Amino acid sequence: MDSVSVSSPQDGARLESRRTRILDAAEKLFAEHGYDGVTLRAIAREADVDVALANYHFGRKHELFEATFMRRAELLNRWRIRALDEAIASAAPEAPSVRAIMDAYLYPLLHGPHLSDPAWRSYYALVAYVNNSTEWGGKLMSRFFNPMVDRFIDALRKALPNAPEEALFWGYHCLSGALTLAFAQTGRLDKLSGGVCSSEDLEAAYTHIVAFVTAGFEQINLSVE
Amino acid sequence: MDSVSVSSPQDGARLESRRTRILDAAEKLFAEHGYDGVTLRAIAREADVDVALANYHFGRKHELFEATFMRRAELLNRWRIRALDEAIASAAPEAPSVRAIMDAYLYPLLHGPHLSDPAWRSYYALVAYVNNSTEWGGKLMSRFFNPMVDRFIDALRKALPNAPEEALFWGYHCLSGALTLAFAQTGRLDKLSGGVCSSEDLEAAYTHIVAFVTAGFEQINLSVE
DNA sequence: GTCTATATGTTGATAGAC
DNA sequence: GTCTATCAACATATAGAC
Numbered sequence: 303m304d305s306v307s308v309s310s311p312q313d314g315a316r317l318e319s320r321r322t323r324i325l326d327a328a329e330k331l332f333a334e335h336g337y338d339g340v341t342l343r344a345i346a347r348e349a350d351v352d353v354a355l356a357n358y359h360f361g362r363k364h365e366l367f368e369a370t371f372m373r374r375a376e377l378l379n380r381w382r383i384r385a386l387d388e389a390i391a392s393a394a395p396e397a398p399s400v401r402a403i404m405d406a407y408l409y410p411l412l413h414g415p416h417l418s419d420p421a422w423r424s425y426y427a428l429v430a431y432v433n434n435s436t437e438w439g440g441k442l443m444s445r446f447f448n449p450m451v452d453r454f455i456d457a458l459r460k461a462l463p464n465a466p467e468e469a470l471f472w473g474y475h476c477l478s479g480a481l482t483l484a485f486a487q488t489g490r491l492d493k494l495s496g497g498v499c500s501s502e503d504l505e506a507a508y509t510h511i512v513a514f515v516t517a518g519f520e521q522i523n524l525s526v527e
Numbered sequence: 528m529d530s531v532s533v534s535s536p537q538d539g540a541r542l543e544s545r546r547t548r549i550l551d552a553a554e555k556l557f558a559e560h561g562y563d564g565v566t567l568r569a570i571a572r573e574a575d576v577d578v579a580l581a582n583y584h585f586g587r588k589h590e591l592f593e594a595t596f597m598r599r600a601e602l603l604n605r606w607r608i609r610a611l612d613e614a615i616a617s618a619a620p621e622a623p624s625v626r627a628i629m630d631a632y633l634y635p636l637l638h639g640p641h642l643s644d645p646a647w648r649s650y651y652a653l654v655a656y657v658n659n660s661t662e663w664g665g666k667l668m669s670r671f672f673n674p675m676v677d678r679f680i681d682a683l684r685k686a687l688p689n690a691p692e693e694a695l696f697w698g699y700h701c702l703s704g705a706l707t708l709a710f711a712q713t714g715r716l717d718k719l720s721g722g723v724c725s726s727e728d729l730e731a732a733y734t735h736i737v738a739f740v741t742a743g744f745e746q747i748n749l750s751v752e
Numbered sequence: 753g754t755c756t757a758t759a760t761g762t763t764g765a766t767a768g769a770c
Numbered sequence: 771g772t773c774t775a776t777c778a779a780c781a782t783a784t785a786g787a788c
Contacts (some may be wrong), residue, residue: 337563338563339562339563430659433713436559440718444718448718467723468723469738476709478707480700481657482659482700483700484700486660488668490669491700499696506697510700513743514602514747515747517741521741
């Protein structure tokens with residue numbers, strides 16, 4: 303159903319199907335300008351296809367948006383679940399540490415072509431937009447990511463046996479907010495730090511976020527509340 | 528310059544100036560749908576004024592947007608700086624603790640009418656939108672908030688003498704992301720937690736975020752890096 | 753699958769009366 | 771300050787030829 307592959311072998315790898323080109327263009331533009339800031343015409347122009355094709359392949363505009371959001375969400379979920387399973391296996395019979403759980407959650411974001419591929423960077427900015435949007439946040443994030451997140455919360459519950467339920471969920475919310483803002487790469491950090499940090503340095507973001515949120519979660523177990 | 532007050536005493540407090548009504552309507556709608564998701568006509572309808580008035584009072588659409596963003600930003604900056612100054616004064620001659628600094632940063636968000644006033648809740652959602660937007664984030668957040676944030680980073684620098692500069696800025700980024708997502712009230716947390724937590728419970732958000740980010744910052748001072 | 757053509761409505765902005 | 775009237779541009783969506 304999802305034709306991420308090239309349209310036909312003889313074209314060479316450079317020639318993607320028009321359907322995929324629309325998805326790529328939509329991803330880039332939605333990430334930059336949000337849902338309402340992008341027209342189907344702009345997407346068609348960016349993808350170098352006719353305007354009517356977006357409608358033919360994806361139906362209405364919001365369906366194209368959701369298809370764009372879903373494409374990489376499914377990949378990401380698979381990779382994260384696999385990383386979590388590995389963390390659980392290698393810590394068995396003990397529960398994996400908070401740090402190991404955070405690594406499983408964050409490492410797949412950077413592994414593979416992600417850092418150098420501008421399409422993945424666009425996608426992360428798109429997730430930041432969706433996550434913080436009152437229109438999409440509650441719906442899309444929940445639908446596509448919550449089942450995966452449930453598994454991570456469960457692992458945290460075992461790693462932090464004294465933690466109140468409520469604190470686990472708010473802790474995840476802190477993690478989610480910190481992560482999506484960092485990966486949105488808005489350039490604000492560059493200005494705030496006077497050049498010491500770069501918004502585009504996702505490797506640095508990873509390092510600092512893992513340390514920050516690990517301590518944030520571990521504190522939950524200690525608090526009396 | 529900013530006529531937040533009522534237009535004339537004899538109207539009674541209920542009758543705001545049309546200019547203020549436009550600002551209020553813009554705040555609500557921009558928070559819900561983002562910049563491009565709102566038309567000047569929708570704002571005029573919500574404010575119950577003529578379409579042409581938005582242009583007369585604020586000029587172009589993006590100028591209205593910036594005026595909306597600025598209005599409460601200036602108040603918030605004042606309150607936060609005052610809270611920080613008080614924390615510094617009451618800890619003197621020592622530097623205030625990380626916890627005290629975080630309290631100064633977060634407490635003004637809830638103090639006063641903020642919790643019960645839907646307009647402030649809208650504003651927080653608007654900040655979340657701006658913060659994570661590739662179009663506005665780097666520009667507007669920096670312009671209106673960075674001078675205030677500089678002062679908080681400076682306080683953190685003194686509270687955490689072993690912290691590398693870079694880690695302080697990334698730490699703030701984590702704080703900012705966690706905070707704005709929580710105050711965006713997207714409803715995701717309600718679903719994720721199966722009703723244990725509520726996105727709208729800003730008091731709970733405050734409690735958990737303060738604890739989470741305080742631990743996140745304190746960890747920086749300990750890490751060898 | 754792809755494109756041309758078009759229906760039908762909306763957009764931001766302003767000129768000019770009051 | 772406020773409103774009426776209007777413009778030129780652009781929006782989504784689809785019907786029907788190829």
